[in-house]
Amino acid sequence: xxxxxxxxxxxxxxxxxxxGGLTGRGANGxxxxxxxxxxxxxxxxxxxxxxxxxxxxxxxxxxxxxxRGIAREAGVDPALVxxxxxxxxxxxxxxxxxPVDPSVVIPMIISGPREEIGERIVRFILTxxxxxxxxxxxxxxxxxxMVHDQAVAMIREFFTTAVLGRVGEALGVPPLxxxxxxxxxxxxVVMRYILELxxxxxxxxxxxxxxxxxxxxxxxxx
Amino acid sequence: xxxxxxxxxxxxxxxxxxxGGLTGRGANGxxxxxxxxxxxxxxxxxxxxxxxxxxxxxxxxxxxxxxRGIAREAGVDPALVxxxxxxxxxxxxxxxxxPVDPSVVIPMIISGPREEIGERIVRFILTxxxxxxxxxxxxxxxxxxMVHDQAVAMIREFFTTAVLGRVGEALGVPPLxxxxxxxxxxxxVVMRYILELxxxxxxxxxxxxxxxxxxxxxxxxx
Numbered sequence: 001x002x003x004x005x006x007x008x009x010x011x012x013x014x015x016x017x018x019x020g021g022l023t024g025r026g027a028n029g030x031x032x033x034x035x036x037x038x039x040x041x042x043x044x045x046x047x048x049x050x051x052x053x054x055x056x057x058x059x060x061x062x063x064x065x066x067x068r069g070i071a072r073e074a075g076v077d078p079a080l081v082x083x084x085x086x087x088x089x090x091x092x093x094x095x096x097x098x099p100v101d102p103s104v105v106i107p108m109i110i111s112g113p114r115e116e117i118g119e120r121i122v123r124f125i126l127t128x129x130x131x132x133x134x135x136x137x138x139x140x141x142x143x144x145x146m147v148h149d150q151a152v153a154m155i156r157e158f159f160t161t162a163v164l165g166r167v168g169e170a171l172g173v174p175p176l177x178x179x180x181x182x183x184x185x186x187x188x189v190v191m192r193y194i195l196e197l198x199x200x201x202x203x204x205x206x207x208x209x210x211x212x213x214x215x216x217x218x219x220x221x222x
Numbered sequence: 223x224x225x226x227x228x229x230x231x232x233x234x235x236x237x238x239x240x241x242g243g244l245t246g247r248g249a250n251g252x253x254x255x256x257x258x259x260x261x262x263x264x265x266x267x268x269x270x271x272x273x274x275x276x277x278x279x280x281x282x283x284x285x286x287x288x289x290r291g292i293a294r295e296a297g298v299d300p301a302l303v304x305x306x307x308x309x310x311x312x313x314x315x316x317x318x319x320x321p322v323d324p325s326v327v328i329p330m331i332i333s334g335p336r337e338e339i340g341e342r343i344v345r346f347i348l349t350x351x352x353x354x355x356x357x358x359x360x361x362x363x364x365x366x367x368m369v370h371d372q373a374v375a376m377i378r379e380f381f382t383t384a385v386l387g388r389v390g391e392a393l394g395v396p397p398l399x400x401x402x403x404x405x406x407x408x409x410x411v412v413m414r415y416i417l418e419l420x421x422x423x424x425x426x427x428x429x430x431x432x433x434x435x436x437x438x439x440x441x442x443x444x
Contacts, residue, residue, distance in 0.1 A: 146368055146416055156417045164419075179413055179422040180433055187409030191401055194368055195378050197386075200401040211402055215437050 046084050049074045053081075053095040058150060062092060062157035089162045096141055099134035102163045110170045117171065118217030119209045125185050126205045135193055142186065173220050181219040184212060268306050271296045275303075275317040280372060284314060284379035311384045318363055321356035324385045332392045339393065340439030341431045347407050348427045357415055364408065395442050403441040406434060 052074035056065045067088055071078040085091040093101045105124070112120055129135040145155040164178040188208070191197045200208075274296035278287045289310055293300040307313040315323045327346070334342055351357040367377040386400040410430070413419045422430075 143368055146365055146412065152417060156419060159417075160419060175419075176421050176425060176429075176433065179419050180410070180437075182419075183409030183413045183422070184406045184437070185409070186412065187405030187407070188402070190368065190408065191405045195374060195381075197378060197382060197397075197401045197404075199398050200405070203398060207398075211398065211441075214440065215402075215406070218436065219433075 045074075045076060045080065049076060049081055049084060049091075050095045053091050057092060057095060057154045061153045062088075062155075063161055065092075067091065089158075092158055092162070096158075097137050098141065099131070099137045100128060102166065106163070106166050106170070110167060114171075114221065115217070117220050118215065119213030121181070121216050121220070122185065122209045122212045123205065125189065126208055129189050129193065130205065135189075138189070139193065142190075171220060177219045181216045184215055184219075188212065267296075267298060267302065271298060271303055271306060271313075272317045275313050279314060279317060279376045283375045284310075284377075285383055287314075289313065311380075314380055314384070318380075319359050320363065321353070321359045322350060324388065328385070328388050328392070332389060336393075336443065337439070339442050340437065341435030343403070343438050343442070344407065344431045344434045345427065347411065348430055351411050351415065352427065357411075360411070361415065364412075393442060399441045403438045406437055406441075410434065 049070065053065075053070045056070045056073050060069065065088065067081045068078050070091060071081045074081070081091060085094055087103065089103050090101055092098075109120055109124055110117070129138060141155060144151045159182070160175075164175065164182055167173070168175055168178040188200070192201050271292065275287075275292045278292045278295050282291065287310065289303045290300050292313060293303045296303070303313060307316055309325065311325050312323055314320075331342055331346055332339070351360060363377060366373045381404070382397075386397065386404055389395070390397055390400040410422070414423050
């Protein structure tokens with residue numbers, strides 16, 4: 001199903017959306033430009049950094065991409081990338097238009113009682129994806145990973161390093177168990193919101209917390 | 223992400239594959255044609271029935287499609303569709319090139335000890351998807367469901383009626399629990415074979431049976 005032309009189109013349209021949606025928010029960063037001879041007339045430094053970031057992440061993957069490399073691609077100083085997006089993860093989150101930054105959310109999720117970690121994760125994922133805009137952003141990334149080979153590595157590395165790796169390390173849970181838990185929640189989100197299987201698509205969040213919480217607890221509990 | 227033209231292309235190419243792969247196997251069914259004035263020169267009645275079936279399933283969904291409607295679309299007698307594919311499910315399985323017919327496999331899976339139903343299903347799904355050709359067929363259908371709106375209803379109805387509904391009825395398990403189990407296994411297959419998360423992508427089947435079996439047992443056990 002993978003098709004270079006289609007893949008390129010999807011990436012372009014995502015880039016276009018991001019640039020459009022962010023126009024005007026980064027105009028104050030113009031002074032940070034360093035590269036001489038840049039084309040004139042664009043005032044959206046933030047949007048240009050995001051466009052550069054998408055290109056670099058797609059080419060290098062998440063792990064090998066660097067703030068420095070993204071800055072070079074955008075023709076700006078690396079300090080400006082840090083200024084806008086703080087970390088490489090923050091840059092990825094903004095570039096892929098993810099609704100939440102794992103580095104912000106994960107500490108909250110793992111800080112509660114360990115015996116409730118399963119239901120806490122189920123509740124967080126279902127609450128986040130209950131918002132149509134946030135859900136579309138998450139599903140957009142996962143759809144891209146399912147149909148475009150060139151995006152798989154980048155998305156796999158982001159989830160492995162910035163999401164599952166971070167939670168697993170904090171909880172002392174081995175990667176395979178993290179992945180089993182992630183698989184369960186990924187499957188539920190797809191069935192609830194894309195395939196829309198009934199009654200799964202319509203039941204209350206708390207009914208799913210009761211049903212799925214013990215599964216995640218078994219994978220992630222001590 | 224859904225795009226009428228792309229969707230049509232995918233369906234066409236699937237149809238083309240099926241017709242190509244099956245050419246020559248249905249030549250003996252030529253005598254079953256009834257519709258006058260058909261274009262001459264095609265000798266692949268079985269392939270033509272499958273092409274008609276894909277069209278009818280896509281338009282009507284799985285539940286509302288009928289053998290009679292498929293026969294009408296193909297310009298053949300309904301008895302000929304029964305002759306080639308036995309049931310509506312069998313026709314769908316052949317039309318979508320699924321590697322197994324649920325009506326054949328499900329009775330075997332549900333006939334063993336109830337306390338081992340979880341591990342039996344995990345083992346079956348992982349063994350089936352370990353075969354690259356079978357896996358590509360299953361993943362092709364699931365990818366289609368994820369990106370093409372017009373295919374979602376057909377695939378949802380097939381899984382709901384012919385797979386989950388049948389197993390759930392036989393075991394006395396409510397639909398929501400069947401869907402939770404299906405979500406877990408769908409997620410694992412995607413993570414193992416599409417995102418290729420390590421170590422999930424490389425561990426032995428039996429390690430996953432040990433890890434995931436109890437999850438499915440909890441959903442599907444008595």
